[in-house]
Amino acid sequence: MRVDAAVVGGGPAGATAALRLAGAGATVVLYERSAYDGLRMGETLPPSVNPLLRELGLWDRFLAAEPMPSYLTASAWGGPEVAERSFVFSPYGHGWHTDRAAFDRMLADAAAAAGVAVRLGEAVRGVRRVGGGFAVDAGSPVVADVVVDATGRSARVARGLGARRAGRDRLVCAARVFALPPGATAGDTFLEAVPDGWWYAAPLPARRRLVAAFADARHAARAGLATPDGWAAAVARTAHTHALATGDAGPVHVVSAASHHLTPAAGPGWVAVGDAALAVDPLSSGGVAFALRTGMRAAEVLLGGAAEGYLALVEAEAAEYYRLREEVYGWEARFTGDPFWRERATG
Numbered sequence: 001m002r003v004d005a006a007v008v009g010g011g012p013a014g015a016t017a018a019l020r021l022a023g024a025g026a027t028v029v030l031y032e033r034s035a036y037d038g039l040r041m042g043e044t045l046p047p048s049v050n051p052l053l054r055e056l057g058l059w060d061r062f063l064a065a066e067p068m069p070s071y072l073t074a075s076a077w078g079g080p081e082v083a084e085r086s087f088v089f090s091p092y093g094h095g096w097h098t099d100r101a102a103f104d105r106m107l108a109d110a111a112a113a114a115g116v117a118v119r120l121g122e123a124v125r126g127v128r129r130v131g132g133g134f135a136v137d138a139g140s141p142v143v144a145d146v147v148v149d150a151t152g153r154s155a156r157v158a159r160g161l162g163a164r165r166a167g168r169d170r171l172v173c174a175a176r177v178f179a180l181p182p183g184a185t186a187g188d189t190f191l192e193a194v195p196d197g198w199w200y201a202a203p204l205p206a207r208r209r210l211v212a213a214f215a216d217a218r219h220a221a222r223a224g225l226a227t228p229d230g231w232a233a234a235v236a237r238t239a240h241t242h243a244l245a246t247g248d249a250g251p252v253h254v255v256s257a258a259s260h261h262l263t264p265a266a267g268p269g270w271v272a273v274g275d276a277a278l279a280v281d282p283l284s285s286g287g288v289a290f291a292l293r294t295g296m297r298a299a300e301v302l303l304g305g306a307a308e309g310y311l312a313l314v315e316a317e318a319a320e321y322y323r324l325r326e327e328v329y330g331w332e333a334r335f336t337g338d339p340f341w342r343e344r345a346t347g
């Protein structure tokens with residue numbers, strides 16, 4: 001089958017690119033290897049996603065999924081006391097706690113409604129150039145004029161086409177979902193710095209809470225963070241987070257949260273979007289907004305815009321992100337003797 005565009009990866013970046021390409025009249029196939037049925041992380045959305053969802057025409061669909069409002073982040077970062085930072089000064093209103101699998105499914109459904117052929121449960125094995133296009137090797141193979149790499153942190157398609165990924169760290173996340181005990185309040189986002197990394201807790205819809213440890217991969221392995229016992233021992237050593245890790249706990253999920261930057265982020269006939277182009281530390285809560293913005297911009301490039309502007313955008317975002325990352329980790333001066341903090345505070 002011949003199509004105008006193939007999008008590989010049905011996260012926020014891929015679904016947005018597909019939606020925009022189809023909206024402009026292109027024939028589009030979107031491949032997503034999952035069926036959005038497992039736990040997906042990245043559930044707290046900052047206020048900056050609000051104008052993007054409106055611009056995409058998805059505001060009503062988004063609200064229909066009943067996300068929980070998020071008004072502030074409390075943190076013990078830079079000192080033992082808990083300080084609060086409210087979204088009250090954001091020009092975009094408040095943020096949200098979502099069910100990320102439902103959020104991603106909502107975006108893919110919107111793409112399907114716009115005419116995209118969404119292939120759920122189909123992993124793309126490879127993409128190669130063929131005369132004037134790209135052959136996509138999947139259960140339902142296609143030849144596409146252009147291709148979008150939206151595979152997330154793996155940047156699998158772009159790397160196969162010759163792009164290089166420069167990693168900055170080996171941050172991993174070990175997370176568990178708790179059912180809130182009766183009478184417990186959901187709370188809002190919470191962060192706590194510890195010598196080997198940091199902890200994060202956030203409410204999820206349906207009276208659940210996600211509690212996660214972030215650490216370098218080597219430390220996570222040494223501390224056994226992937227096991228329920230190792231995880232429980234580590235959270236018990238926290239000053240604050242342990243009080244949020246109560247109720248029935250699910251298994252430990254370990255995922256990469258490493259920062260990396262792809263060069264180049266686009267080439268003749270292809271564009272990498274979202275985490276495939278630039279994967280940021282979850283501390284920034286900026287990943288989904290970047291995915292939506294680059295998904296929109298990629299469609300413009302592939303519909304005949306110049307790639308230079310897109311490449312400049314990704315380079316500028318990467319430079320600003322690395323500057324901010326150094327600054328925010330630099331705020332924590334209690335643990336500068338620990339490798340986790342020393343490496344980050346110096347870029």
Ligand SMILES: Cc1cc2nc3c(=O)[nH]c(=O)nc-3n(C[C@H](O)[C@H](O)[C@H](O)COP(=O)(O)OP(=O)(O)OC[C@H]3O[C@@H](n4cnc5c(N)ncnc54)[C@H](O)[C@@H]3O)c2cc1C
Nearest residue numbers: 009011012013033042044123124152274275282285287288
């Ligand atoms: C632990 C953690 C916590 C985070 N917390 C936040 C947060 O609170 N707020 C926030 O804004 N961001 C957060 N982020 C970042 C955010 O989740 C990402 O930036 C965002 O998901 C990027 O979207 P994406 O579409 O580029 O990639 P992804 O969401 O990773 O989507 C990629 C998709 O491609 C599919 N795929 C991969 N390979 C193939 C293949 N070969 N064939 C077919 N399909 C394929 C995958 O199944 C996946 O659905 C967090 C990230 C992590 C790791």
